[in-house]
Amino acid sequence: MSKKWVESVGKGIEADHSDRVRRALSDGAAARSALQASWCRSMDLHGLDPAEQGRTATLTDIEMREVCQAMEPLTCAAQSALDRLYLAVGGAGCCVLLTNGQGVAVDRRSADVDDETFRRWGLWQGAVWSEAVEGTNGIGTCLAEHRPLTIHKDQHFHTRNIRLSCSTAPVHDHLGRLAGALDVSTARADLTEGFVGLIAAAVTEAARSIEAQAFRQAFPRARIVLAGDPERSASALLAVDRHDLVVGATHAARMALGITDARIAGQLPAEDALGLAPSGAEAELIDAERGVVRRALARSSGNVSAAARSLGVSRATLHRKLIRLNPHS
Structure with a gap:
C-alpha cells in the first residue's frame, strides 16, 4: 500500500466528515446520543462549521x-x-x-x-x-x-x-x-x-x-481525612481543623457526602460530615474526652466560659463539644 494511496484515502474521509455531521443532525439524532448532542451545540449554539479548515x-x-x-x-x-x-x-x-x-x-x-x-x-x-x-x-x-x-x-x-x-x-x-x-x-x-x-x-x-x-x-495546617473507600476514590478528602471542624472538602468528597460551602461555613463537625458512629477504641476516646470536659466544668462551678479558657478552646467550641458528648442531654 503506497503512502500516496493512504493520503488520498485520508482526504476522502475528511471530505465526507462534514457531510456525515450534517446528516446526523438533520436526522434529529442529537436527542439520542451524547456525542451528537455535542455536535448540535457546536453547530447551533456556537455557529461552527465542521468543514472549516482554519488553525x-x-x-x-x-x-x-x-x-x-x-x-x-x-x-x-x-x-x-x-x-x-x-x-x-x-x-x-x-x-x-x-x-x-x-x-x-x-x-x-x-x-x-x-x-x-x-x-x-x-x-x-x-x-x-x-x-x-x-x-x-x-x-x-x-x-x-x-x-x-x-x-x-x-x-x-x-x-x-x-x-x-x-x-x-x-x-x-x-x-x-x-x-x-x-x-x-x-x-x-x-x-x-x-x-x-x-x-x-x-x-x-x-x-x-x-x-x-x-x-x-491549600490547607497546609489542617488534618487531611480520607472521606470514603480509598479503592473507590482516593481524592475524596476533608480538611479538618484543630476543633474537628471541616474547613475544606474536595469535589469527590462533596459529591459523596453532600457537603456544600454553606455547610462548611456553618461550622460542620467532621464526625457529622462522615456520619461516624463511635465504637471500640473511638468510643473509649470519646468517654475520656467527656471526663475531661466534666472535670473542667466542675472546677469552674459550671461556668462554660471559664471551663473553655481552662481547656484552651473557645466558648463556642466547648459548647459544640458538650452537644456532641452529651447528645441526649
Missing part, C-alpha cells in the same frame, strides 16, 4: 501570562502528576496537556521529536480547545459536560481534528470547583480500543492526583 485559536502573549498567573496554584500542584503521566504515555507518541476552565492549554508534555507535529495540531500552550471554539473535542466537551470522556478521531466536530484521539478528565480546585482539564492526545493511526481505554484510565487517575495535591497545598 486552532491561540492567545496572545499578554493574555497567556494572565491565564498562567491565575492557574499557577493548580499548575504547581500538577507538576509531578504531569511528569508521571507523560512517562506512561509519552513514548507512545502522545501529548499531555493541562488546561484551564476555558480550555486554554497552560502546560504540556511531549517528546522533542513530536513537538513540531503537536504544534501543528494546536496541542501547544496558549491554544484554545473550548467547545465554543473547536466544537466537539476531548477538552472542550469534557469541560462542557463535566465528566471524563474520550473523543476518538471522527467523533470530533471539526474536520481538521479527526485524526486526533483525545482522552480527557476534569480537574477541580481546592474548593471543589471545575478549574480545568487534563488531556492526553495522539494522532497515531494504529490505536487499539484497549490502548485508548488504558490512556483514559491513566488520565482520570492523574487528574484525581492533581486535585488531591492542590487540596493539600
Whole structure:
C-alpha cells in the first residue's frame, strides 16, 4: 500500500466528515446520543462549521501570562502528576496537556521529536480547545459536560481534528470547583480500543492526583481525612481543623457526602460530615474526652466560659463539644 494511496484515502474521509455531521443532525439524532448532542451545540449554539479548515485559536502573549498567573496554584500542584503521566504515555507518541476552565492549554508534555507535529495540531500552550471554539473535542466537551470522556478521531466536530484521539478528565480546585482539564492526545493511526481505554484510565487517575495535591497545598495546617473507600476514590478528602471542624472538602468528597460551602461555613463537625458512629477504641476516646470536659466544668462551678479558657478552646467550641458528648442531654 503506497503512502500516496493512504493520503488520498485520508482526504476522502475528511471530505465526507462534514457531510456525515450534517446528516446526523438533520436526522434529529442529537436527542439520542451524547456525542451528537455535542455536535448540535457546536453547530447551533456556537455557529461552527465542521468543514472549516482554519488553525486552532491561540492567545496572545499578554493574555497567556494572565491565564498562567491565575492557574499557577493548580499548575504547581500538577507538576509531578504531569511528569508521571507523560512517562506512561509519552513514548507512545502522545501529548499531555493541562488546561484551564476555558480550555486554554497552560502546560504540556511531549517528546522533542513530536513537538513540531503537536504544534501543528494546536496541542501547544496558549491554544484554545473550548467547545465554543473547536466544537466537539476531548477538552472542550469534557469541560462542557463535566465528566471524563474520550473523543476518538471522527467523533470530533471539526474536520481538521479527526485524526486526533483525545482522552480527557476534569480537574477541580481546592474548593471543589471545575478549574480545568487534563488531556492526553495522539494522532497515531494504529490505536487499539484497549490502548485508548488504558490512556483514559491513566488520565482520570492523574487528574484525581492533581486535585488531591492542590487540596493539600491549600490547607497546609489542617488534618487531611480520607472521606470514603480509598479503592473507590482516593481524592475524596476533608480538611479538618484543630476543633474537628471541616474547613475544606474536595469535589469527590462533596459529591459523596453532600457537603456544600454553606455547610462548611456553618461550622460542620467532621464526625457529622462522615456520619461516624463511635465504637471500640473511638468510643473509649470519646468517654475520656467527656471526663475531661466534666472535670473542667466542675472546677469552674459550671461556668462554660471559664471551663473553655481552662481547656484552651473557645466558648463556642466547648459548647459544640458538650452537644456532641452529651447528645441526649
